[in-house]
Amino acid sequence: MNAFAARSDLTLAMVLEPPHLDPTAGAAAAIDEIVYANIFEGLTRIGPDGAVKPALAASWEVSADEKTYVFHLQQGVRFHDGAAFDADDVKFSLDRARAPESTNAQKGLFTAIDEVEVMDPSTVRVSLKYPSGDFLYNMGWGDAVIVGRTSAAGNKEKPIGTGPFKFQNWAKGSQIVLAGNPDYWGEKPALDRATFRFIPDPAAATAALLAGDVQAFPSFPAPEAVPQFQADPRFEVVIGTTxxxxxxxxxxxxxxxxxxxxxxxxxxxxxxxxxxxxxxxxxxxxxxxxxxxxxxxxxxxxxxxxxxxxxxxxxxxxxxxxxxxxxxxxxxxxxxxxxxxxxxxxxxxxxxxxxxxxxxxxxxxxxxxxxxxxxxxxxxxxxxxxxxxxxxxxxxxxxxxxxxxxxxxxxxxxxxxxxxxxxxxxxxxxxxxxxxxxxxxxxxxKLGIWDAKLQGLWKNYPIQANDLTAVKWTD
Structure with a gap:
């Protein structure tokens, strides 16, 4: 038995700092790279292989004409501020995203929706104007995450979702810190703290990794330095697609x-x-x-x-x-x-x-x-x-x-x-x-470089995300 507990914190780096942290109100990929699947969740989610998986919707049925979707929601879910999650939040989120005054950067995701109905607190019916082959996939985008009725307005600066990590603080120009959510409804992640540092300069990115100041750069900005890391057994270099x-x-x-x-x-x-x-x-x-x-x-x-x-x-x-x-x-x-x-x-x-x-x-x-x-x-x-x-x-x-x-x-x-x-x-x-x-x-x-003892970061970017839910340190 290992006498030492596995490490549970991670500092990972990104090139760009997000303008804010509300994925339903901005086009910048850097927003989703921090909050997707970590702070916020949708009815569905996109997995590392690009496949659609259940998220806040535990299951669903689709009508024969493919125009009606009935979603059965997860039970016992709470937002980070303690508010209970239910079908009203789903209706609120989808109606808000497709409203004429919506600031959602991807309003096209919701074009097919005709009506969102609350059947009971854990069941939602979404009726479409026409069959949409991408509907379940679209509901897994960061722009389609479910937000709280009482907290949605403040998500740009203090994001409150249902995910396995809570927003802790943001030192503008430097870093954003997330903490593990002890009350998470699903499987709790191995990490209890994640720091996202912003390093736009390629030389600084290389130096930060070599010095151990950051343990992962999922989208490394200095391709000229990749051979150096490939030759260093302390690091894993994973070249994927985006x-x-x-x-x-x-x-x-x-x-x-x-x-x-x-x-x-x-x-x-x-x-x-x-x-x-x-x-x-x-x-x-x-x-x-x-x-x-x-x-x-x-x-x-x-x-x-x-x-x-x-x-x-x-x-x-x-x-x-x-x-x-x-x-x-x-x-x-x-x-x-x-x-x-x-x-x-x-x-x-x-x-x-x-x-x-x-x-x-x-x-x-x-x-x-x-x-x-x-x-x-x-x-x-x-x-x-x-x-x-x-x-x-x-x-x-x-x-x-x-x-x-x-x-x-x-x-x-x-x-x-x-x-x-x-x-x-x-x-x-x-x-x-x-x-x-x-x-x-x-x-x-996608040029991913991280500590060789780190597991669970995505090889490819089927969606713009640094999903930390399966990330852990090994001996």
């Missing part, structure tokens, strides 16, 4: 990016391999549309927009820009964006497009680019799963409009047959490749 389609986004409503030939020219001006090698040290997979290569419906369309500077210059001339033009490129803090941006700017310059680089902080990017649509070009990884539908949203920051694509997305959402959905997904990928509303760069890798 849902992060990384793109050079273009403001389709702003000249000259409203011209399809200009967007085509940009697509052919980009050497994806050079971006992956230069910014990611070879980690990452080239993509030709907005779809992850590990998905069964993926089509490799990288050949449709091959690197061809001569063709790019020809297309620019046809578009009325024989001498190119000057533009701006706003780059958020992550390494892939800053390093990738330098490479992309050089490639654009080679065909006559002079892109002035403007570094912005993450809060500025969210405010100026994502919300304000005040940009020409930007580079960012979209880490949400199943998010092809963002190109069908009129209010999205790309300002891309294609009625045929929009109709196709509506058809996908109303289709539950896997073979039919696959064919529709493949058609949708083709439309985006043809229209080139953005330049598709790479599928972002």
């Amino acid at each position: 849902e992060g389609e990384t793109i050079l986004a273009e403001n389709n409503a702003r000249p000259p990016f409203d011209n399809p030939k200009v967007r085509e020219a940009i697509a052919h001006a980009i050497d994806r391999k050079a971006v992956i090698d230069g910014a990611m040290f070879g980690f990452g997979t080239p993509i030709g549309s907005f779809f992850p290569p590990h998905h069964p419906a993926y089509v490799d369309l990288t050949g449709e927009r091959k690197y061809d500077p001569e063709l790019a210059r020809k297309l620019l001339t046809e578009a009325g820009y024989p001498k190119g033009f000057r533009t701006t490129l706003k780059l958020p803090p992550p390494t892939y964006a800053r390093r990738g941006g330098e490479i992309v700017a050089a490639q654009l310059r080679a065909v006559g497009i002079e892109a002035d680089i403007i570094p912005v902080e993450w809060a500025q990017w969210l405010d100026q680019v994502f919300k304000g649509k005040d940009y020409d070009l930007t580079i960012v990884a979209h880490t949400e799963p199943n998010d092809l539908n963002i190109f069908a949203r009129d209010d999205y920051y790309f300002n891309y409009r294609n009625p045929a694509f929009k109709a196709l997305i509506a058809q996908i959402e109303a289709t539950s047959d896997d073979a039919k959905r696959k064919a529709l997904y493949q058609r949708a990928q083709g439309i985006l490749s043809d229209d080139a509303p953005v330049a598709f760069l790479l599928q972002f890798p």
